[in-house]
Amino acid sequence: MSKKDQKLIFEMSQPGRIGYSLPELDVPRKDAAELLPDGYVREEAPELPEVSELDIMRHYTALSKRNHGVDSGFYPLGSCTMKYNPKINEDIARLDGLAHIHPLQQEETVQGALELMYDLQEHLKEITGMDEVTLQPAAGAHGEWTGLMMIRAFHEANGDFNRTKVIVPDSAHGTNPASAAVAGFETVTVKSGEDGLVDLEDLKRVVDETTAALMLTNPNTLGLFEENILEMAEIIHGVGGKLYYDGANLNAVMSKARPGDMGFDVVHLNLHKTFTGPHGGGGPGSGPVGVKADLMPFLPKPVLVKKDGMYQFDNERPQSIGRVKPFYGNFGINVRAYTYIRSMGPDGLKAVTEYAVLNANYMMRRLAPYFDLPYNRHSKHEFVLSGRRQKKLGVRTLDIAKRLLDFGYHPPTIYFPLNVEECMMIEPTETESKETLDAFIEAMIQIAKEAEETPEVVQEAPHTTVIGRLDETLAARKPVLRYEKEQ
Amino acid sequence: MKHRYLPLTESDKKEMLDAIGVSSIEELFEDIPEKVRFKGTYNLKEAKAEPLLKRELSQLAAKNANNKQYASFLGAGVYDHYAPSIVDHVISRSEFYTAYTPYQPEISQGELQAIFEFQTMICELTGMDVANSSMYDGGTALAEAAMLSAGQTKRKKVLVSETVHPEARDVLRTYAKGQGIEVIEVPYKNGATDLESLNSLVDRDTAAVIVQYPNFFGVVEPLADVEKAAHGEGAMFVVSANPLSLGILTPPGKFGADIVVGDAQPFGIPAQFGGPHCGYFAVTKKLMRKVPGRLVGQTKDEEGQRGFVLTLQAREQHIRRDKATSNICSNQALNALAASVAMTALGKNGVRESAEQNLQKAHFAKEALKQQGVDIVFEAPTFNEFVIRLNKPVKDVNSQLLKQGIIGGYDLGLVYKELKNCMLVAVTEMRTKEEIELFAKEVGEHHE
Numbered sequence: 001m002s003k004k005d006q007k008l009i010f011e012m013s014q015p016g017r018i019g020y021s022l023p024e025l026d027v028p029r030k031d032a033a034e035l036l037p038d039g040y041v042r043e044e045a046p047e048l049p050e051v052s053e054l055d056i057m058r059h060y061t062a063l064s065k066r067n068h069g070v071d072s073g074f075y076p077l078g079s080c081t082m083k084y085n086p087k088i089n090e091d092i093a094r095l096d097g098l099a100h101i102h103p104l105q106q107e108e109t110v111q112g113a114l115e116l117m118y119d120l121q122e123h124l125k126e127i128t129g130m131d132e133v134t135l136q137p138a139a140g141a142h143g144e145w146t147g148l149m150m151i152r153a154f155h156e157a158n159g160d161f162n163r164t165k166v167i168v169p170d171s172a173h174g175t176n177p178a179s180a181a182v183a184g185f186e187t188v189t190v191k192s193g194e195d196g197l198v199d200l201e202d203l204k205r206v207v208d209e210t211t212a213a214l215m216l217t218n219p220n221t222l223g224l225f226e227e228n229i230l231e232m233a234e235i236i237h238g239v240g241g242k243l244y245y246d247g248a249n250l251n252a253v254m255s256k257a258r259p260g261d262m263g264f265d266v267v268h269l270n271l272h273k274t275f276t277g278p279h280g281g282g283g284p285g286s287g288p289v290g291v292k293a294d295l296m297p298f299l300p301k302p303v304l305v306k307k308d309g310m311y312q313f314d315n316e317r318p319q320s321i322g323r324v325k326p327f328y329g330n331f332g333i334n335v336r337a338y339t340y341i342r343s344m345g346p347d348g349l350k351a352v353t354e355y356a357v358l359n360a361n362y363m364m365r366r367l368a369p370y371f372d373l374p375y376n377r378h379s380k381h382e383f384v385l386s387g388r389r390q391k392k393l394g395v396r397t398l399d400i401a402k403r404l405l406d407f408g409y410h411p412p413t414i415y416f417p418l419n420v421e422e423c424m425m426i427e428p429t430e431t432e433s434k435e436t437l438d439a440f441i442e443a444m445i446q447i448a449k450e451a452e453e454t455p456e457v458v459q460e461a462p463h464t465t466v467i468g469r470l471d472e473t474l475a476a477r478k479p480v481l482r483y484e485k486e487q
Numbered sequence: 488m489k490h491r492y493l494p495l496t497e498s499d500k501k502e503m504l505d506a507i508g509v510s511s512i513e514e515l516f517e518d519i520p521e522k523v524r525f526k527g528t529y530n531l532k533e534a535k536a537e538p539l540l541k542r543e544l545s546q547l548a549a550k551n552a553n554n555k556q557y558a559s560f561l562g563a564g565v566y567d568h569y570a571p572s573i574v575d576h577v578i579s580r581s582e583f584y585t586a587y588t589p590y591q592p593e594i595s596q597g598e599l600q601a602i603f604e605f606q607t608m609i610c611e612l613t614g615m616d617v618a619n620s621s622m623y624d625g626g627t628a629l630a631e632a633a634m635l636s637a638g639q640t641k642r643k644k645v646l647v648s649e650t651v652h653p654e655a656r657d658v659l660r661t662y663a664k665g666q667g668i669e670v671i672e673v674p675y676k677n678g679a680t681d682l683e684s685l686n687s688l689v690d691r692d693t694a695a696v697i698v699q700y701p702n703f704f705g706v707v708e709p710l711a712d713v714e715k716a717a718h719g720e721g722a723m724f725v726v727s728a729n730p731l732s733l734g735i736l737t738p739p740g741k742f743g744a745d746i747v748v749g750d751a752q753p754f755g756i757p758a759q760f761g762g763p764h765c766g767y768f769a770v771t772k773k774l775m776r777k778v779p780g781r782l783v784g785q786t787k788d789e790e791g792q793r794g795f796v797l798t799l800q801a802r803e804q805h806i807r808r809d810k811a812t813s814n815i816c817s818n819q820a821l822n823a824l825a826a827s828v829a830m831t832a833l834g835k836n837g838v839r840e841s842a843e844q845n846l847q848k849a850h851f852a853k854e855a856l857k858q859q860g861v862d863i864v865f866e867a868p869t870f871n872e873f874v875i876r877l878n879k880p881v882k883d884v885n886s887q888l889l890k891q892g893i894i895g896g897y898d899l900g901l902v903y904k905e906l907k908n909c910m911l912v913a914v915t916e917m918r919t920k921e922e923i924e925l926f927a928k929e930v931g932e933h934h935e
């Protein structure tokens with residue numbers, strides 16, 4: 001990576017240059033002013049770039065070189081499950097019969113697509129232990145909101161309008177309380193105990209007949225399995241609430257425990273984590289939701305059904321929460337997830353979880369002598385370390401993260417979850433080899449040593465990237481959110 | 488278990504277990520209570536080897552009629568447009584598609600800069616000051632616009648025109664339920680929002696007036712009049728716009744829109760059975776700090792070199808939790824990149840030419856259908872879609888068209904009771920004169 005400014009595409013623009021190839025208009029051309037109302041024909045052209053095709057390719061190739069993906073190197077970003085994104089998935093998703101079909105075509109012309117969706121739903125039902133699955137939500141947060149809206153509809157259908165609260169642990173991902181708010185609930189936080197698990201006494205204290213649901217990630221965001229899950233389910237169900245499973249961490253328990261068997265009523269999955277939908281630099285994802293039978297009437301419309309050997313969409317769902325997204329979800333991501341599940345099979349999925357957990361525990365044990373380990377027990381697919389010890393030396397977790405960049409690694413998730421000081425959340429995933437883990441461990445050990453001996457090396461990192469640490473305060477104080485042509 | 492995605496060997500496993508101090512992988516799962524343990528293996532289809540799976544799924548895909556093989560006159564929110572080859576080549580660079588959200592700016596400058604450019608292009612097309620990095624799709628973006636309006640105006644009622652995409656209105660209603668927002672539909676007249684009804688419905692409790700441009704029937708809505716109605720009562724003026732149409736139509740920003748949303752699918756994003764597409768969200772400067780989702784901003788490093796970061800994050804869920812402006816986290820970044828590449832390839836001239844061709848070809852198709860004796864339902868000026876009335880069910884006509892290699896238009900009777908036997912026809916720059924003539928002839932024949 002060279003330390004050089006990469007011009008904006010707008011700065012490369014030259015009047016008269018083109019990068020497109022449209023056929024000549026083969027119908028008579030009329031004056032646009034004749035076809036459109038007065039005042040509705042655009043006068044000033046939008047300032048889009050004028051560049052050649054090679055300009056475009058060079059520009060984006062240069063940009064890609066300034067970006068780190070899983071294919072570039074190790075990416076142990078906790079809670080994000082940055083595993084390998086298989087290439088067959090990309091090929092399948094680009095087949096004409098899957099990429100170039102319109103969502104409003106008549107059903108008989110898209111039976112193959114519907115069959116794939118249906119079979120994916122069946123697979124996800126088995127994997128989660130739920131009774132029905134909808135593929136509509138576009139991402140995890142969207143799934144959370146969809147699930148909560150269903151819980152709300154369930155309570156209301158029972159004439160129960162006072163369930164205004166959703167409980168979330170202090171270790172919960174930010175989308176949990178945010179989704180609860182969008183669904184119209186108030187959030188109540190339940191504390192984690194010394195052991196990193198939800199404090200049962202605190203949970204008993206916060207639940208009552210106004211509790212609509214408890215949202216839980218299991219294993220939680222510390223990578224710890226909530227062992228008291230059955231007691232928690234009892235507490236919530238005891239007051240008539242529902243138990244919601246944030247499935248972002250399913251990679252830790254596939255084939256070992258199913259949310260449906262743990263007492264969960266609603267589950268969302270992030271197909272862009274466990275099921276290899278590529279993250280795309282921030283999306284698109286897919287966040288299917290699974291429910292138990294008593295919530296099925298509230299599923300979003302339309303519901304995919306199989307009738308007389310034909311797949312079709314059922315819109316006659318009087319108790320449905322309604323539509324949550326135009327059309328049927330992020331089909332293209334669902335195709336990739338389906339391809340992955342079919343590539344792994346049941347034995348493969350079991351091995352995925354086993355190796356993900358083995359990799360995490362191995363790294364945790366090898367790093368434990370050098371960093372603080374707040375929870376000394378087996379982790380699941382990820383674990384947290386605390387940079388407390390290094391902080392005393394004047395080296396913050398942020399510095400450690402930046403120093404890792406010099407070794408060619410994407411750093412772990414940092415400062416999350418919020419209940420661990422100077423937190424580093426590390427998730428290696430099962431697709432990484434022992435050699436990769438060992439090399440990363442060595443880098444971390446070296447950084448721990450540097451923190452003691454030459455702290456400035458860590459404090460001033462990164463040293464090798466195309467750009468140094470950026471002034472985020474300036475960005476927020478004087479926001480420049482678009483390019484403006486200099487006059 | 489040997490698998491190409493799973494590199495651990497038997498000796499790796501043994502060494503790792505020794506380092507952990509356990510004798511089996513199973514021991515690592517002992518914290519899962521016996522009662523909830525899943526024993527055995529999932530009852531799923533067995534793993535399939537790469538070549539066999541490829542064959543199976545290719546055969547499955549071949550069961551679907553696709554718009555590479557058929558000439559499509561189906562739009563209704565999802566369009567068959569020119570997608571320059573370069574788009575897929577760029578988004579196939581795995582430094583982009585295998586990356587997460589750019590949380591570490593030093594190694595994510597590529598993505599951040601690409602989004603910054605996307606934001607700029609959306610601002611240019613819509614005529615707005617600020618655009619975010621993307622939303623899930625046009626429908627949820629519209630719902631978010633309604634929620635932003637309610638929050639901003641502290642009012643709890645939104646007016647949405649019946650000419651807004653029916654599925655987007657459905658999504659809006661679902662979100663509105665969660666937020667306790669009342670949604671009132673404004674009827675249409677001659678294919679556009681009925682201004683008289685709008686003026687009588689809008690009042691000091693109205694948070695937003697929402698219209699689509701061009702609307703679901705393809706008609707160019709009278710934005711200037713809608714703006715007056717909305718702002719006259721202090722409501723937000725929200726426009727859902729097809730961004731490609733803005734190559735030739737006066738942008739909503741010029742008409743004083745407060746929020747412009749829509750879907751960038753027309754720019755290089757395949758139909759993919761409805762998703763993933765790419766919602767966009769643009770606002771005036773005044774609303775900058777109320778925008779949902781991620782924003783990329785320009786800044787400098789210690790040496791003064793230009794760089795890009797995620798900014799104004801105090802709006803977002805990971806900081807504000809239940810007080811965030813939205814719950815969105817993952818968005819549609821890769822599709823925003825695709826749209827950026829397509830917008831760049833078209834550029835200043837191509838976007839105009841493409842929009843112009845849509846306008847011209849749709850107009851040509853309208854005339855050709857008229858000549859076949861087919862009724863054009865609304866006289867009002869349209870962009871690349873319009874409504875025709877048939878004297879038999881649209882479904883039957885479409886089945887006949889399919890035999891001629893044509894995917895027919897959308898059956899409006901499915902949602903608009905008064906438009907029974909009416910078809911929404913989309914004609915993009917992809918349709919040749921011959922295809923249009925064949926379509927007109929076939930529709931004319933089955934019409935009689």
Ligand SMILES: Cc1ncc(COP(=O)(O)O)c(C=O)c1O
Pocket residue numbers: 079080139140141142173175176217221246248249270285287815816817
């Ligand atoms: C634990 C957890 N829950 C929810 C989410 C939200 O998922 P998404 O980004 O797909 O909306 C994430 C991912 O960011 C997560 O890690």
